Amino acid sequence: MRRVLDEYRAISDEVLKPHEKRVPRFLEAMKKSLDSRANWTFWLPYVLSLDTCMKCGTCAEVCPVYLSSGRREIYHPAVRADALRKIYRRYFTLAGRLFPWLVGGEELTEEKLDALVEGSYRCTVCRRCAYVCPVAIDNGLLIREARKILDAIDIAPDELREKGTRKQLEMGNATGTPTPAFMDIVEFLAEEIQDTRGYKIEIPVDKRGAEYLVMHNAGDYLAFAETVMGAAEIFHAAGVDWTLNSPATGINDVVNYGVFFSDVEFEKVLRAQVKTCIDLKIRTLVVGECGHAFEAFKYLMMRLIPEEERPFEVKSILELIDQWIREGRIKVDPRKNPEPVTYHDACKLGRLGGLYEEPRRILKACCMDFREMQPNREMSYCCGGGSGFAIMTKGDFLKFRMETYGKIKARQVEETGAGIVALACSNCKGQFREIINYYKLPVRFAGISELVANALVL
Amino acid sequence: MGWLAYLVGIVLPYVALALFVVGFIYKIICWSRAPRHLPWELFPYPHTAGERLGEMVIEVASLRSLKLHNRNIWLPSLLMHFGIYAVVAWLFLVLLGLPVALLGYLGGVAAAAGSLWMFTKRLGRDLRILTTPVEYLNLLLVFLISAGGIITGFFGEGLAVREYMLGILSLSPRLPARPSLLWEIFFLEVFLVYLPFGRMIHFAAKYFTYHRVKWGESH
Amino acid sequence: MPKMVLAGIEIEVDEDGFIQDPDKWNEAVAKALAETEGVTELTEDHWKVINYLREYYLKFGIAPMIRKLCKDTGFTLKQIYDLFPSGPAKGACKIAGLPKPTGCV
Numbered sequence: 001m002r003r004v005l006d007e008y009r010a011i012s013d014e015v016l017k018p019h020e021k022r023v024p025r026f027l028e029a030m031k032k033s034l035d036s037r038a039n040w041t042f043w044l045p046y047v048l049s050l051d052t053c054m055k056c057g058t059c060a061e062v063c064p065v066y067l068s069s070g071r072r073e074i075y076h077p078a079v080r081a082d083a084l085r086k087i088y089r090r091y092f093t094l095a096g097r098l099f100p101w102l103v104g105g106e107e108l109t110e111e112k113l114d115a116l117v118e119g120s121y122r123c124t125v126c127r128r129c130a131y132v133c134p135v136a137i138d139n140g141l142l143i144r145e146a147r148k149i150l151d152a153i154d155i156a157p158d159e160l161r162e163k164g165t166r167k168q169l170e171m172g173n174a175t176g177t178p179t180p181a182f183m184d185i186v187e188f189l190a191e192e193i194q195d196t197r198g199y200k201i202e203i204p205v206d207k208r209g210a211e212y213l214v215m216h217n218a219g220d221y222l223a224f225a226e227t228v229m230g231a232a233e234i235f236h237a238a239g240v241d242w243t244l245n246s247p248a249t250g251i252n253d254v255v256n257y258g259v260f261f262s263d264v265e266f267e268k269v270l271r272a273q274v275k276t277c278i279d280l281k282i283r284t285l286v287v288g289e290c291g292h293a294f295e296a297f298k299y300l301m302m303r304l305i306p307e308e309e310r311p312f313e314v315k316s317i318l319e320l321i322d323q324w325i326r327e328g329r330i331k332v333d334p335r336k337n338p339e340p341v342t343y344h345d346a347c348k349l350g351r352l353g354g355l356y357e358e359p360r361r362i363l364k365a366c367c368m369d370f371r372e373m374q375p376n377r378e379m380s381y382c383c384g385g386g387s388g389f390a391i392m393t394k395g396d397f398l399k400f401r402m403e404t405y406g407k408i409k410a411r412q413v414e415e416t417g418a419g420i421v422a423l424a425c426s427n428c429k430g431q432f433r434e435i436i437n438y439y440k441l442p443v444r445f446a447g448i449s450e451l452v453a454n455a456l457v458l
Numbered sequence: 459m460g461w462l463a464y465l466v467g468i469v470l471p472y473v474a475l476a477l478f479v480v481g482f483i484y485k486i487i488c489w490s491r492a493p494r495h496l497p498w499e500l501f502p503y504p505h506t507a508g509e510r511l512g513e514m515v516i517e518v519a520s521l522r523s524l525k526l527h528n529r530n531i532w533l534p535s536l537l538m539h540f541g542i543y544a545v546v547a548w549l550f551l552v553l554l555g556l557p558v559a560l561l562g563y564l565g566g567v568a569a570a571a572g573s574l575w576m577f578t579k580r581l582g583r584d585l586r587i588l589t590t591p592v593e594y595l596n597l598l599l600v601f602l603i604s605a606g607g608i609i610t611g612f613f614g615e616g617l618a619v620r621e622y623m624l625g626i627l628s629l630s631p632r633l634p635a636r637p638s639l640l641w642e643i644f645f646l647e648v649f650l651v652y653l654p655f656g657r658m659i660h661f662a663a664k665y666f667t668y669h670r671v672k673w674g675e676s677h
Numbered sequence: 678m679p680k681m682v683l684a685g686i687e688i689e690v691d692e693d694g695f696i697q698d699p700d701k702w703n704e705a706v707a708k709a710l711a712e713t714e715g716v717t718e719l720t721e722d723h724w725k726v727i728n729y730l731r732e733y734y735l736k737f738g739i740a741p742m743i744r745k746l747c748k749d750t751g752f753t754l755k756q757i758y759d760l761f762p763s764g765p766a767k768g769a770c771k772i773a774g775l776p777k778p779t780g781c782v
């Protein structure tokens with residue numbers, strides 16, 4: 001593919017349309033993004049991050065892409081976000097209009113726009129940089145705002161939009177699983193549990209009025225079935241009133257790729273999901289092992305959908321498992337997981353979600369030998385699957401993921417000497433699958449639910 | 459030259475103060491009237507007012523983020539910031555009638571040295587790639603004020619400075635006893651006008667980025 | 678949509694080289710697609726996987742679960758990676774003429 005920023009391409013020319021005149025439309029969309037009413041969702045952090053970066057470079061010292069690339073200028077967090085700041089200065093500030101050269105304002109050209117598009121997809125919005133920035137400036141947020149503006153002029157990866165949010169709204173899930181296929185899958189899972197564990201459990205589907213609706217990332221059924229099976233065994237062991245749901249009830253996929261690139265798409269998907277929960281009259285929505293879905297339901301939803309319009313509780317499956325183990329509602333025996341296990345803090349669950357202790361308590365209860373990865377918790381490195389990257393493989397993009405984030409992560413995992421990497425996020429699983437394959441690591445990954453189910457004492 | 463002294467010593471102080479106050483208040487109002495954005499905090503963060511204050515004090519006093527993650531510029535930046543704190547403290551003490559010349563001079567030396575040191579750091583590859591001319595200009599301005607204060611003897615003239623400031627504040631402005639002080643007064647005026655509109659407003663922006671974004675919004 | 682000449686016929690493919698119209702698929706096309714994936718020879722084992730994928734797809738309109746694929750063909754995931762180096766979703770599905778899997782897979 002044509003080179004626009006570096007040797008990778010996240011977005012093809014078909015979407016990019018380099019021969020059209022896009023700059024005026026971009027500026028129009030950006031103008032709208034700076035209006036606090038039209039773009040209220042992140043307006044304050046957005047303008048603060050545009051205006052008050054001190055150019056101290058602290059962000060760069062913690063950014064996995066910058067560090068692992070041998071400190072390439074184009075991957076510097078502040079430089080990358082400056083692509084947007086330069087436009088802002090030049091067109092939307094007085095100083096920049098009068099003295100662009102002084103304050104770093106720059107004319108936007110079609111070529112620069114191409115580079116900006118690709119640059120917006122070289123950062124996973126992991127926000128490690130925002131955590132350490134002395135002024136708490138958020139270059140990740142600026143990248144997300146850039147993606148939003150681009151989405152408004154129809155530039156978005158088709159994995160996330162055409163075949164992501166749009167498909168999810170149309171089919172009920174982003175994988176495009178129709179209801180008969182879904183039923184076949186659930187039946188197969190029940191058989192598998194019987195074959196591997198030797199007992200039969202019922203997996204309820206589309207039960208109305210259930211206490212818990214467990215909504216997984218639909219990709220888990222296809223690619224990480226062990227997580228779904230594990231969850232079913234856990235809910236069965238807990239003896240609670242629970243259900244899965246099929247696409248016939250509306251949305252049965254907890255993902256929301258709008259989190260990654262568009263508030264408009266985000267809200268549409270979220271409302272459809274909420275409607276499904278209301279139609280099913282469930283009491284608690286259990287977010288399966290999916291990082292960004294947890295962020296969406298636990299935090300982003302709060303001010304977007306008024307409380308009275310969502311008459312159900314939201315819990316991460318991690319919170320529930322942790323609670324049930326502590327209450328003794330489910331019993332686990334760590335000797336059933338003797339291998340050394342380490343845990344990767346998904347950005348969306350940890351730094352953005354605050355779930356640090358839950359997964360650790362669970363793993364310590366269910367595994368003999370739990371080992372911390374260094375660094376961890378708020379300083380955890382993004383695995384490189386975040387913000388949609390896990391499902392973006394076009395061109396050489398997979399290589400980009402492996403040679404940057406993946407490189408750091410592989411080394412971290414190796415250093416622990418663990419045989420299993422426990423993960424609680426689908427995108428992390430997709431990324432680790434590739435990392436393990438690419439770096440030939442002698443480890444396997446496992447969903448937390450899988451490890452818990454393995455340790456269950458019935 | 460009488461009219462120039464009049465301009466710098468009598469007229470500009472009011473213009474500068476007015477612009478500073480208006481600009482500053484404008485910014486603060488603009489930020490505080492922002493619509494409540496979606497929750498976007500980063501964990502872990504301090505929850506009680508006491509914890510938050512503690513974090514702020516530690517950050518302001520030790521520049522901990524730089525110390526932990528960007529050692530390369532921690533000392534120069536610390537030196538410069540402490541110099542500025544000292545000069546500001548000196549100004550307040552002068553107003554209160556406690557002209558501690560040593561504090562002023564120490565602050566001036568620290569800020570001058572720190573800003574120069576930062577300037578050289580900015581020329582290094584890692585910072586150069588993200589520095590625009592205005593960043594160099596900001597450092598030069600800090601250097602000019604602090605070096606100016608030393609060279610013109612401003613920091614040693616606490617009593618004269620006090621008298622002049624009181625004159626300004628009581629709306630009966632009089633030119634300072636020593637005309638050479640006008641240089642420093644001019645630099646300070648430029649600084650005041652520039653402050654709300656440049657990046658040096660970060661000390662105020664920081665309040666919002668921390669309290670309203672990074673630390674959640676009390677929920 | 679870009680077009681590719683596969684086994685002598687011009688076929689529409691998406692940006693990742695997945696054919697768009699499953700009806701255009703035949704064994705010769707499969708061989709041509711295999712070459713784009715660096716699989717030079719389609720053995721009996723390859724065909725076992727390809728045929729399974731196709732049958733499942735024609736019945737349910739979606740690629741099967743990886744776990745089910747392994748179980749029903751009798752291959753481990755590792756063996757499938759050996760057969761199709763870019764994996765079951767991106768490699769095997771492409772050669773079997775399925776559309777590119779979407780969502781978090």
Ligand code: SF4
Nearest residue numbers: 053054056057059133
């Ligand atoms: S974003 Fe923060 S850490 Fe990065 S250069 Fe700007 S002020 Fe420094």
Ligand code: SF4
Nearest residue numbers: 063123126127129140
């Ligand atoms: S959000 Fe993460 S990937 Fe993006 S610039 Fe910051 S540290 Fe780097």
